[in-house]
Amino acid sequence: MHISLFNILSQFRKFSEQELKLIQSQLVFRTVKENEILLERGAICREIIFVNHGVLRTYINNNDGEELTHYFIKENQFIADIESFNSLTPATESIQAICDSDLIILSRKGIDFLLSTITQWQETMLQIAQKSLMEKIYTRNAYLGVDATSRYLKFIEEQGDIALRVPQSIIASYLGITPQSLSRIRKQVR
Numbered sequence: 001m002h003i004s005l006f007n008i009l010s011q012f013r014k015f016s017e018q019e020l021k022l023i024q025s026q027l028v029f030r031t032v033k034e035n036e037i038l039l040e041r042g043a044i045c046r047e048i049i050f051v052n053h054g055v056l057r058t059y060i061n062n063n064d065g066e067e068l069t070h071y072f073i074k075e076n077q078f079i080a081d082i083e084s085f086n087s088l089t090p091a092t093e094s095i096q097a098i099c100d101s102d103l104i105i106l107s108r109k110g111i112d113f114l115l116s117t118i119t120q121w122q123e124t125m126l127q128i129a130q131k132s133l134m135e136k137i138y139t140r141n142a143y144l145g146v147d148a149t150s151r152y153l154k155f156i157e158e159q160g161d162i163a164l165r166v167p168q169s170i171i172a173s174y175l176g177i178t179p180q181s182l183s184r185i186r187k188q189v190r
Helices: 003-010 017-025 082-087 108-117 121-141 148-163 168-175 179-189
Strands: 027-032 037-039 047-053 056-061 067-073 094-097 101-107
Touching (some): 003 017, 017 027, 056 168, 067 121, 067 168, 148 168, 148 179
Antiparallel strands (some): 056 094
8 A cells, every 4th residue: 555655755765675664654544535624724734645545635715615626636646734734833725535535644743753763854755845836836827827618628638537536516616617617618628
């Protein structure tokens, strides 16, 4: 189950067998159900989540109580509210499982242990955070300045695997359109 995590880590640094055993000793495997909230907005983020299988999302509730999806996280990606995690301040977004998911959790305590025992752990975590941030920026920027139909087509092209596993209402929220508009766009595109 942790093979995919180790494959991702090896893209940044080659770890020794002893270091891999230390990392493995700090991993917690968790299976979550569809719609389970993993981090509530306003809570302190105390773990970094690696998606082994499934789809998560980050979202907020606007002033009208509507959920606005900001980002999807799928297999082989990490998620945390980094600012909350680093500064122990309230999280600005919630994290939710969109479907049943298998996760690998690194707790703050586990990360502190790895920082004290593996010399290159901090650099590796910074590289992973930077890569994740760049992916998020690229993905969100791809939707700027284009009409709703173009956003939907771009979403299908670049995140089609997610489109098959996520309810249409959440996709509409992510694309910044109503579910009715998404339904019309889908009919037009067919």
